[in-house]
Amino acid sequence: MQEPDSALCSLLERKDEVLYNVKNQLGKKETQGRIEISKLSVIYQNKKVLQTALDTTDIILKPGTFASLIGPSGCGKSTLLNAVAGFVKPSEGGVVVDGRQVDEPDVSVGVIFQNFALFPWFSARGNVEFTLKRFGLSSSERRERAIEFLREVGLEEHQHKFPSQLSGGMKQRVAIARTLASDPDVLLMDEPFGALDAQTRLEMQELLMRLWQSRKKTVLFVTHDVDEALRLADIIFVMSTAPGRIIETINVDIARPRAVDRMDNQFIDYRSRILGLLRH
Numbered sequence: 684m685q686e687p688d689s690a691l692c693s694l695l696e697r698k699d700e701v702l703y704n705v706k707n708q709l710g711k712k713e714t715q716g717r718i719e720i721s722k723l724s725v726i727y728q729n730k731k732v733l734q735t736a737l738d739t740t741d742i743i744l745k746p747g748t749f750a751s752l753i754g755p756s757g758c759g760k761s762t763l764l765n766a767v768a769g770f771v772k773p774s775e776g777g778v779v780v781d782g783r784q785v786d787e788p789d790v791s792v793g794v795i796f797q798n799f800a801l802f803p804w805f806s807a808r809g810n811v812e813f814t815l816k817r818f819g820l821s822s823s824e825r826r827e828r829a830i831e832f833l834r835e836v837g838l839e840e841h842q843h844k845f846p847s848q849l850s851g852g853m854k855q856r857v858a859i860a861r862t863l864a865s866d867p868d869v870l871l872m873d874e875p876f877g878a879l880d881a882q883t884r885l886e887m888q889e890l891l892m893r894l895w896q897s898r899k900k901t902v903l904f905v906t907h908d909v910d911e912a913l914r915l916a917d918i919i920f921v922m923s924t925a926p927g928r929i930i931e932t933i934n935v936d937i938a939r940p941r942a943v944d945r946m947d948n949q950f951i952d953y954r955s956r957i958l959g960l961l962r963h
């Protein structure tokens with residue numbers, strides 16, 4: 684049998700890396716990051732009692748949209764996010780991301796949680812590098828990419844610190860760098876700034892806006908904070924409890940960039956409309 688060509692062998696050995704680089708060179712196509720949620724219901728079973736956490740929900744998000752989910756505690760926001768992430772199986776209906784039926788987690792969908800979920804035994808850089816292992820990059824390529832993303836979130840100088848040596852805002856910056864380094868098309872964020880003080884929260888909102896505008900991911904962002912949703916989102920889905928469903932879809936037609944201290948009539952009108960919906 685003929686010996687395989689050595690160039691082909693080396694290509695096959697490095698296929699993960701090659702695919703990754705090809706994906707990067709292609710850049711962000713406008714078609715990446717489309718989310719289609721159709722007739723999605725999630726029913727949990729607690730002992731013998733069935734509970735509908737999410738009821739027949741439909742959402743379509745175009746690539747690059749920043750969407751926010753807002754609603755009372757227990758209305759199914761995390762359940763919806765977890766179904767898009769592939770952590771929770773739908774009881775009815777389903778989720779399709781860029782034509783792929785979601786039935787398990789996938790690298791094209793990044794998730795950021797309120798509690799940062801960093802590995803305590805890795806440094807900031809180690810946390811980012813670890814996530815990059817799946818792409819088959821060499822260790823020096825992983826290091827360079829990790830530093831690049833830590834620089835982007837303003838943490839290059841703190842790359843050797845461990846999570847216990849970082850503030851809450853810094854930990855969330857590491858989590859964002861780690862997720863963005865994998866170059867997902869969709870970013871799911873579950874109350875990511877909920878544990879931060881008011882000032883740090885505003886700084887993180889500004890950072891997120893900067894990253895979103897430069898990288899144009901599709902973002903689905905859960906928050907309890909109406910002002911936060913209004914500062915960030917193109918579209919806000921307001922949910923109600925038991926069974927969780929979307930009761931109103933609000934297109935936020937406020938010009939960008941939106942100042943953090945914005946409090947004009949347009950902003951106040953949106954805010955009272957959403958607070959009114961949440962009171963019901």
Ligand SMILES: Nc1ncnc2c1ncn2[C@@H]1O[C@H](COP(=O)(O)OP(=O)(O)OP(=O)(O)O)[C@@H](O)[C@H]1O
Nearest residue numbers: 727728729736754755756757758759760761762763
């Ligand atoms: N794994 C689970 N098993 C059983 N019931 C669950 C599970 N996860 C969530 N639930 C229930 O489903 C409902 C929706 O929960 P979910 O966590 O999605 O709400 P949420 O809107 O994210 O709330 P919060 O704002 O407090 O985070 C709640 O009544 C909750 O008790």
Ligand SMILES: [Mg+2]
Nearest residue numbers: 760761762873
């Ligand atoms: Mg939740």
